[in-house]
Amino acid sequence: MIKVNLLSPERKEVAGRAPEGAPITEEEKESKINKGAIIGAAIITVGIIGLLYFTQAQKIEQKQQHLQERQARKKALDEVLKTLKELEDAKNMLDRKVKLISDLKAKQQDAVKMMDALCDALPDWVWLTNLTFSKRSLNITGKALSNNLISDLINNLKGTGSFYDVEFPGSNLQNQGNQEIFNFKVNCKYRDKDEVKQSETPTKKKAG
Numbered sequence: 001m002i003k004v005n006l007l008s009p010e011r012k013e014v015a016g017r018a019p020e021g022a023p024i025t026e027e028e029k030e031s032k033i034n035k036g037a038i039i040g041a042a043i044i045t046v047g048i049i050g051l052l053y054f055t056q057a058q059k060i061e062q063k064q065q066h067l068q069e070r071q072a073r074k075k076a077l078d079e080v081l082k083t084l085k086e087l088e089d090a091k092n093m094l095d096r097k098v099k100l101i102s103d104l105k106a107k108q109q110d111a112v113k114m115m116d117a118l119c120d121a122l123p124d125w126v127w128l129t130n131l132t133f134s135k136r137s138l139n140i141t142g143k144a145l146s147n148n149l150i151s152d153l154i155n156n157l158k159g160t161g162s163f164y165d166v167e168f169p170g171s172n173l174q175n176q177g178n179q180e181i182f183n184f185k186v187n188c189k190y191r192d193k194d195e196v197k198q199s200e201t202p203t204k205k206k207a208g
Contacts, residue, residue, distance in 0.1 A: 114138065114190045117163070121156035123149050133190070138163070140186040147171060150184045163188045 111133055118138075122128070126149045130141035144150045150171055157163040171184035 110136075110190070110192070113192055114162070117160050117190070118157075121153065121160050121163070123152045123156065125149055126153055136189050136191065138188050138190050140188075142184055142186075144171075144182045144184060145180075147182055150182060150186075154186060157186070157188060162192065163190055165189045 114133060118140075123144075125146075126142060126144040128140060128142040130139075132139045142153075144153070150168070154166055154168055157166050166186065166188040169185045169187070171182045174181050174183055
């Protein structure tokens with residue numbers, strides 16, 4: 001049986017893989033270029049994402065460090081403020097104690113001066129049974145052998161210049177054994193002689 005090959009010699013190529021050394025078509029070139037571009041773009045994108053991630057991670061770490069530093073500073077500042085408050089409280093307490101001591105000392109000095117002035121004004125045969133002194137006010141309760149002696153006491157108090165606003169509510173007679181005793185009360189106010197001198201010092205007129 002005779003077989004006749006009707007294909008032209010130029011078409012005698014086996015379908016399938018191109019032989020080695022065969023020229024690459026334009027479609028194959030474009031396909032390879034597209035794949036390379038996609039891979040390159042993917043690499044660049046991954047690099048950019050990695051860079052952004054690294055940058056953001058650094059910023060977050062810096063912010064965390066700043067936050068920790070500020071928290072540490074705040075804690076230190078709180079300790080300083082607490083110490084300052086304790087010192088302020090101690091200072092205030094000390095000031096109150098100093099003021100109290102000063103007030104007591106001033107009262108003691110006033111009381112001593114007042115007692116000296118009262119002893120100078122006290123006549124013989126007049127003695128005191130009770131005495132209260134508070135805020136410059138003096139309340140006297142005593143006994144005397146006569147009303148004249150009580151009158152002498154009042155005049156002596158006024159004459160010292162230290163006692164003023166002297167009041168005499170009265171006296172009552174009481175028999176003690178064979179002796180008549182007059183119980184009396186005197187109320188007045190006390191001021192130091194230095195204060196009296198300062199208030200009585202006349203103001204000097206300026207020469208015209």
